[in-house]
Amino acid sequence: MKPWILGLTGGIGSGKSAAARHFSDLGVYVVDADQAARWVVEPGRPALAEIAGHFGREILLADGSLDRAALRRRVFLSEEERRWLERLLHPLIRQEILASLKQASSPYAILESPLLVETDQHTMTQRILVVDVPESLQLERAMQRDQADRKQVEAIIKTQASREERLRHADDVLVNDRDLSWLQAEVERLHRFYLTLRGGQP
Numbered sequence: 001m002k003p004w005i006l007g008l009t010g011g012i013g014s015g016k017s018a019a020a021r022h023f024s025d026l027g028v029y030v031v032d033a034d035q036a037a038r039w040v041v042e043p044g045r046p047a048l049a050e051i052a053g054h055f056g057r058e059i060l061l062a063d064g065s066l067d068r069a070a071l072r073r074r075v076f077l078s079e080e081e082r083r084w085l086e087r088l089l090h091p092l093i094r095q096e097i098l099a100s101l102k103q104a105s106s107p108y109a110i111l112e113s114p115l116l117v118e119t120d121q122h123t124m125t126q127r128i129l130v131v132d133v134p135e136s137l138q139l140e141r142a143m144q145r146d147q148a149d150r151k152q153v154e155a156i157i158k159t160q161a162s163r164e165e166r167l168r169h170a171d172d173v174l175v176n177d178r179d180l181s182w183l184q185a186e187v188e189r190l191h192r193f194y195l196t197l198r199g200g201q202p
């Protein structure tokens with residue numbers, strides 16, 4: 001039987017990847033939208049040439065690959081540039097996700113994405129799990145993980161759906177304001193529940 005798709009979302013630094021890793025350890029097939037966003041700009045892919053044409057060759061590293069930190073600075077400073085990049089990449093990311101989800105053979109599969117409710121990606125899913133944390137923890141964890149400054153993480157949070165908006169789309173919520181062993185226990189609880197579902201419904 002074709003697996004049903006669980007959308008796993010949350011803001012930057014909420015703990016999506018940590019949760020997804022544990023679902024994956026339990027045997028669930030996971031497609032990561034951030035990873036798909038990397039594939040579509042690999043050297044040789046047409047999108048990379050378009051990005052270099054638009055932002056100039058200084059957006060590439062010496063080996064010809066994308067300078068992600070430089071592009072990150074550019075697009076989170078300018079809404080216009082971010083919209084340009086999203087118009088180019090989101091349709092390509094969607095294609096990568098669809099192709100990758102076709103490989104899934106676990107009882108259900110996961111689409112992990114920071115922009116599930118902000119884009120049409122949620123239409124590829126049957127159920128949505130939101131990883132929810134207060135903004136202060138999001139900031140703290142993202143700054144520590146990326147060695148990024150507060151201003152940049154705040155700018156990224158502003159471009160994403162608000163906590164309330166995301167929660168409005170949630171079928172299930174994982175509150176990730178405790179330690180990693182709590183997160184794992186919650187993932188295991190949800191996994192047991194998800195295995196009882198057919199097509200994402202009880």
Ligand SMILES: CC(C)(COP(=O)(O)OP(=O)(O)OC[C@H]1O[C@@H](n2cnc3c(N)ncnc32)[C@H](O)[C@@H]1O)[C@@H](O)C(=O)NCCC(=O)NCCS
Nearest residue numbers: 011012033034037068069071072075089093114115159160
């Ligand atoms: C700007 C880029 C090059 C920065 O790369 P970098 O390696 O530093 O970050 P990475 O891709 O791992 O993203 C880290 C986090 O930033 C946030 N983020 C990324 N893109 C966006 C966006 N367009 N809008 C809001 N938040 C975003 C997400 O929370 C994401 O998990 C990259 O994020 C990118 O290409 N973004 C556009 C494509 C996109 O929208 N990706 C999101 C998944 S669909």
Ligand SMILES: Nc1ncnc2c1ncn2[C@@H]1O[C@H](COP(=O)(O)OP(=O)(O)OP(=O)(O)O)[C@@H](O)[C@H]1O
Nearest residue numbers: 011012013014015016017018114141145178179180
């Ligand atoms: N419960 C927790 N306790 C302590 N640290 C945590 C917890 N959950 C996640 N973290 C840490 O917080 C950081 C952010 O988590 P993670 O990378 O999973 O977030 P994310 O939602 O995938 O973010 P992004 O949207 O940027 O990809 C990581 O360094 C992770 O190890």
